[in-house]
Every structure is written in structure tokens, then in C-alpha cells.
Amino acid sequence: xxxxxxxxxxxxxxxxxxxxxxxxxxxxxxxxxxxxxxxxxxxxxxxxxxxxxxxxxxxxxxxxxxxxxxxxxxxxxxxxxxxxxxxxxxxxxxxxxxxxxxxxxxxxxxxxxxxxxxxxxxxxxxxxxxxxxxxxxxxxxxxxxxxxxxxxxxxxxxxxxxxxxxxxxxxxxxxxxxxxxxxxxxxxxxxxxxxxxxxxxxxxxxxxxxxxxx
Amino acid sequence: xxxxxxxxxxxxxxxxxxxxxxxxxxxxxxxxxxxxxxxxxxxxxxxxxxxxxxxxxxxxxxxxxxxxxxxxxxxxxxxxxxxxxxxxxxxxxxxxxxxxxxxxxxxxxxxxxxxxxxxxxxxxxxxxxxxxxxxxxxxxxxxxxxxxxxxxxxxxxxxxxxxxxxxxxxxxxxxxxxxxxxxxxxxxxxxxxxxxxxxxxxxxxxxxxxxxxxxxxxxxxxxxxxxxxxxxxxxxxxxxxxxxxxxxxxxxxxxxxxxxxxxxxxxxxxxxxxxxxxxxxxxxxxxxxxxxxxxxxxxxxxxxxxxxxxxxxxxxxxxxxxxxxxxxxxxxxxxxxxxxxxxxxxxxxxxxxxxxxxxxxxxxxxxxxxxxxxxxxxxxxxxxxxxxxxxxxxxxxxxxxxxxxxxxxxxxxxxxxxxxxxxxxxxxxxxxxxxxxxx
Numbered sequence: 001x002x003x004x005x006x007x008x009x010x011x012x013x014x015x016x017x018x019x020x021x022x023x024x025x026x027x028x029x030x031x032x033x034x035x036x037x038x039x040x041x042x043x044x045x046x047x048x049x050x051x052x053x054x055x056x057x058x059x060x061x062x063x064x065x066x067x068x069x070x071x072x073x074x075x076x077x078x079x080x081x082x083x084x085x086x087x088x089x090x091x092x093x094x095x096x097x098x099x100x101x102x103x104x105x106x107x108x109x110x111x112x113x114x115x116x117x118x119x120x121x122x123x124x125x126x127x128x129x130x131x132x133x134x135x136x137x138x139x140x141x142x143x144x145x146x147x148x149x150x151x152x153x154x155x156x157x158x159x160x161x162x163x164x165x166x167x168x169x170x171x172x173x174x175x176x177x178x179x180x181x182x183x184x185x186x187x188x189x190x191x192x193x194x195x196x197x198x199x200x201x202x203x204x205x206x207x208x209x210x211x212x213x214x
Numbered sequence: 215x216x217x218x219x220x221x222x223x224x225x226x227x228x229x230x231x232x233x234x235x236x237x238x239x240x241x242x243x244x245x246x247x248x249x250x251x252x253x254x255x256x257x258x259x260x261x262x263x264x265x266x267x268x269x270x271x272x273x274x275x276x277x278x279x280x281x282x283x284x285x286x287x288x289x290x291x292x293x294x295x296x297x298x299x300x301x302x303x304x305x306x307x308x309x310x311x312x313x314x315x316x317x318x319x320x321x322x323x324x325x326x327x328x329x330x331x332x333x334x335x336x337x338x339x340x341x342x343x344x345x346x347x348x349x350x351x352x353x354x355x356x357x358x359x360x361x362x363x364x365x366x367x368x369x370x371x372x373x374x375x376x377x378x379x380x381x382x383x384x385x386x387x388x389x390x391x392x393x394x395x396x397x398x399x400x401x402x403x404x405x406x407x408x409x410x411x412x413x414x415x416x417x418x419x420x421x422x423x424x425x426x427x428x429x430x431x432x433x434x435x436x437x438x439x440x441x442x443x444x445x446x447x448x449x450x451x452x453x454x455x456x457x458x459x460x461x462x463x464x465x466x467x468x469x470x471x472x473x474x475x476x477x478x479x480x481x482x483x484x485x486x487x488x489x490x491x492x493x494x495x496x497x498x499x500x501x502x503x504x505x506x507x508x509x510x511x512x513x514x515x516x517x518x519x520x521x522x523x524x525x526x527x528x529x530x531x532x533x534x535x536x537x538x539x540x541x542x543x544x545x546x547x548x549x550x551x552x553x554x555x556x557x558x559x560x561x562x563x564x565x566x567x568x569x570x571x572x573x574x575x576x577x578x579x580x581x582x583x584x585x586x587x588x589x590x591x592x593x594x595x596x597x598x599x600x601x602x603x604x605x606x607x608x609x610x611x612x613x614x615x616x617x618x619x620x621x622x623x624x625x626x627x628x629x630x631x632x633x634x635x636x637x638x639x640x641x642x643x644x645x646x647x648x649x650x651x652x653x
């Protein structure tokens with residue numbers, strides 16, 4: 001099956017125009033009525049309703065362009081999580097080389113991660129403990145922190161549907177040379193995202209949100 | 215597109231506990247906010263500011279930098295949005311400092327700490343230092359720099375006001391392990407869930423005062439702080455930079471003198487001093503030749519003295535020019551036996567050195583005089599050597615070099631000892647700090 005090309009359609013709930021910017025997007029949220037819409041072929045189905053978006057502020061917003069080494073990222077979607085010690089955003093990005101990546105913003109600490117094939121089965125993050133070793137075909141990681149996070153908001157286009165998901169386990173991993181990865185338990189088998197921390201200066205973001213007084 | 219509630223400068227809300235107004239400068243980022251009036255800790259993520267901890271502490275506290283003040287740190291503008299007092303207890307004594315939360319909506323959070331006028335700019339680290347192997351004392355490395363363990367203590371939050379990007383509660387305790395490599399300090403905060411690392415950089419109070427426009431901050435800090443750069447090191451290293459090569463020159467010259475001195479014996483002869491003959495004891499030796507470069511000449515006298523003394527008047531006479539250089543040497547030797555056993559005083563031999571004697575033909579005039587009135591005739595030997603190693607200049611030069619070095623290094627060591635006195639490793643003073651400019 002070929003991936004559907006970016007296309008325009010309308011919201012099945014309120015009729016407002018919906019434009020997909022990302023061919024692989026599976027889910028989007030209507031800008032007007034906040035209906036959460038899932039795409040199957042060319043059909044859009046309403047699977048939920050996004051309540052008032054929770055209070056989280058981020059200088060990143062849909063449409064922001066940022067640098068990732070010599071590649072460019074365009075932000076097309078957002079997932080917001082809450083855990084015991086606050087909230088964070090995972091921004092779904094289209095990468096200039098045709099791949100996709102996540103730009104996370106946890107209280108203004110930024111990281112870019114991309115899914116990597118571990119080459120072998122990985123443990124579910126709900127079953128590991130801090131200090132455990134997680135090995136992939138390439139790297140030997142140590143679990144540095146564990147969190148169970150709740151989905152509290154979604155915006156824009158996402159590569160999967162959040163419908164039916166409430167919370168998920170995440171394990172943060174570090175390798176001996178300081179490389180960082182996340183074990184994502186939102187799917188079974190779990191997914192491995194490998195990434196790097198970046199500073200706001202390094203991101204050289206354009207189209208960022210402006211804050212009055214700053 | 216969903217537009218989250220974006221703070222427009224400060225949002226003002228009422229404290230649900232005491233009704234005072236609370237300015238939120240980082241709404242959406244802050245997790246907890248502490249009311250400056252009643253000290254209650256509130257949930258900053260809750261639109262109604264749910265009370266998490268009521269009347270949590272004694273107020274007021276007047277922070278040196280008022281909340282809401284902005285300043286530029288490393289080229290980025292930050293606003294001070296929160297401050298907490300943190301205390302540790304060491305051997306029954308409480309030490310408390312103030313920590314400030316600084317915020318920029320793009321760059322995130324930075325922290326300041328202030329203790330007795332000592333300031334640090336602190337950033338959270340997202341990578342971990344590594345422990346080097348084979349270290350005698352606990353140490354860690356980060357970015358090629360080695361940090362030595364300074365102190366481990368339980369740090370407790372005793373007061374909080376304003377906004378914090380974490381779930382703060384007054385009374386929170388973390389185990390803090392500090393490692394230093396001035397001007398930097400690495401701190402590991404160990405809580406139940408995880409270890410978080412941060413790096414502080416010692417910053418001059420005058421710089422902090424300028425950054426935030428608070429002149430009262432610019433005062434002289436008390437004592438020596440853990441990661442305060444040892445400013446005496448710079449002067450000491452400058453002296454060492456000159457003194458080190460000079461020591462090397464000193465050593466090479468000494469070596470050259472030892473190796474290159476020819477020590478030629480040019481004359482030796484034995485005579486007798488008979489004091490009954492008075493001035494007839496004066497004599498002039500046969501001529502001897504000094505060959506080679508201009509060098510020193512050492513005249514050595516050995517006299518068979520027994521509880522007696524003799525003064526030798528000497529003159530080295532250049533046979534060609536008639537020029538004479540007069541010197542004198544007294545020898546005396548006494549010995550005996552008393553209740554403590556054998557004793558002796560003085561010496562039967564001695565020498566005198568003349569410097570810079572050019573080559574040529576020379577004579578030596580010897581005039582022995584004095585001695586005990588009723589002594590026997592004394593047999594003595596005169597020998598003349600040219601180009602012998604002489605060390606007195608080297609001894610003087612050695613002290614001339616070592617004294618300034620000792621003078622500049624003493625304050626360095628004093629500073630380090632005051633630093634480490636406050637640590638868990640009191641004996642560890644000889645941990646010389648790196649030069650601040652990284653040299």
C-alpha cells in the first residue's frame with residue numbers, strides 16, 4: 001500500500017477544513033471543534049474530543065522549523081504528557097531527509113529522538129528498574145529513570161492514534177559515552193528512541209512562539 | 215490550532231490560603247509556587263492554585279535579588295522567579311544558603327546560589343560524570359576535568375518563595391554530594407527516584423551585582439568557598455614560571471662548575487714555623503706557572519698544630535707585573551679531655567680562595583706569625599690549586615631563588631587549607647587547583 005499523499009478534506013464533526021501536512025499522519029485534531037480525527041485511507045473518523053488544552057507553555061508550536069545537525073525539522077504534531085513531577089511535550093517532526101523524529105520539551109530542556117531498530121527484543125519499561133542494563137545490537141544502556149506518564153493533550157498530526165490510550169511507561173537510558181535513549185512502552189513490543197540533548201541555541205528555531213515581554 | 219494559555223508577563227492570582235496576590239512569571243513551566251506572604255506551597259499547574267502545604271515555614275525572608283528581577287547571564291536574559299533557603303548540618307552546626315531560580319521562556323532554567331557572599335551560577339546537567347578508576351580518593355571526571363570529592367551532606371529546604379519547576383515541599387531533603395575543580399563544582403542530588411547532577415561556576419559577587427543591577431550584592435565574601443578559585447595561584451605560577459627556569463639555569467651552572475673545574479695542583483711544599491726566629495720565618499716560594507683561562511686559585515694550609523695557633527699572612531705575587539694580592543688565614547687547634555670525655559676545637563687545616571687570577575708566573579710570600587708563646591716549631595704544608603669548584607655563590611643564589619618561591623606559595627597553601635578545612639577531607643590540602651585560565 002502506498003502512503004496517501006498530503007491532502008485536504010473537512011472535519012466530519014464541524015465541517016471546518018482539515019489539511020494534512022504529513023503523508024504518514026494517522027491522527028489529527030480539528031483546529032476549530034477540537035475533535036480528534038483518525039484517518040483510514042481518505043476517510044476521517046472522530047475518535048474523541050480534546051478538552052481545554054492543559055496549561056503548558058512551550059516556545060515550540062506547530063510549524064516551527066529547527067535545525068538538527070545539517071537536517072531541518074518541521075513540527076507537525078504534539079503530544080502532551082503528565083507525570084508525577086510535571087508535564088512535557090513531544091513534538092512530532094518531519095525531517096528534511098524524509099524521516100520523522102520527536103522533539104521533546106520537558107520544562108525547556110530539549111531533546112531530539114528518532115526510532116531505532118534495536119535488532120533484538122527489548123524489555124517492557126514497566127518491568128525494568130533503575131540501574132538495569134538494556135542491550136541493543138549497537139549499544140549497552142543503563143536505565144537512569146522510570147516514569148509512568150498520562151496522555152493529557154494532543155494537537156496536529158501524529159503517526160498513530162492516541163484513541164484508547166491513557167498512560168504509558170517510559171524508561172530513560174544512558175550509555176557509557178553519554179548517549180541517551182528512551183524505551184517507550186506505549187506499544188507492544190516496546191519502541192526504542194535514540195537521541196541527543198540540544199540547547200535552544202543549537203535548535204536555531206524559526207517560527208517559535210513569542211512571549212510578551214521577552 | 216490550539217493556543218495554550220500563554221502568560222503575558224506576570225499573571226496575578228490570589229493565594230487560596232491567605233488571599234495575598236501571587237505573581238506567576240513562569241505560568242505553564244512552574245510546577246509549584248510558594249506564597250511570599252503566608253508561606254503556603256501551592257500547585258502552580260492547577261488553575262485554582264491548590265494548596266499543597268499550608269503555612270509551610272517562617273517568613274519573611276528578604277532575598278538579596280527580589281523576585282521578578284531580570285538580569286543577563288552568559289548573554290541570555292533571565293528572570294528570578296523563585297528562591298529557597300537550603301540548610302545542611304555538619305557536626306551540629308547548621309550552614310544555610312539561598313538558591314534562586316532563574317527563568318527564560320526559550321532557554322529554560324538556571325540557578326544561582328549564595329552563601330556568605332559567595333555566588334555560583336548553576337546549570338542542571340543532562341549527562342553524567344564518570345568515575346575514574348584507580349583513584350585514591352573519590353573523584354569524578356566530566357569533559358576531561360577531574361573533580362575531587364568535597365562534601366556529602368543532607369540538604370533540607372527550610373524556606374521557599376515564588377515559582378519552582380519541580381514539586382517542591384518545604385522540608386524536602388536530598389543527599390547532596392559535592393565534587394570540586396575550581397571554579398567549578400559538580401553536585402549530585404540523590405533522591406528516591408533518581409540522581410540529578412548540576413554544575414556550578416563560582417562567580418564574582420561584583421559580576422552578579424552587575425547582572426541583576428543589585429549593588430548590595432557586591433561585598434567581600436567571608437572565608438573560602440568550596441570551589442572558589444585560588445587567586446594566589448596565579449601570582450605563584452607567575453613566579454614559578456620565572457623561578458623554575460632560573461632553578462634549572464642554577465643547576466646547570468652548578469653542574470658545569472663541578473664537571474669543568476680542572477683542579478690543577480700547581481704547587482705544594484712543606485715548611486717549618488719556628489716562632490723563636492720571628493720575622494725570619496717569612497719566605498717566598500719558588501715560582502709556579504698558572505696555565506689556561508683566568509680562574510680562581512685556592513691556597514690550602516695544613517699545620518701540625520697541638521693546642522696551638524698560627525696566623526699565616528699570604529701574598530700571591532705575579533712574577534711579571536709584581537702585582538700582589540694579600541690574604542690571611544689563621545689556623546688553630548686545641549684538644550683535651552674533661553669529665554665529658556675528649557674534646558677538640560678548631561682545625562689543623564684551612565684554605566683561602568682568590569677569584570679571577572689570570573694565567574702567568576707566580577710566587578707566594580708566606581709570613582707565619584703568632585701562636586702560643588712557648589710552642590714547639592710547627593711543620594706546615596702549603597699547596598696551591600687553580601680552577602677549583604667554588605660553591606658559595608650557588609648557596610646564595612639558591613636562597614635568592616627559593617625564598618620568593620616560598621613567599622608566594624605560602625598563601626596558596628594557606629588558601630587551600632582553609633578550603634579543605636570545610637570539607638570531609640581535612641587532610642587533603644595538597645590538591646593544587648588548576649589555573650583558572652586553564653593553563
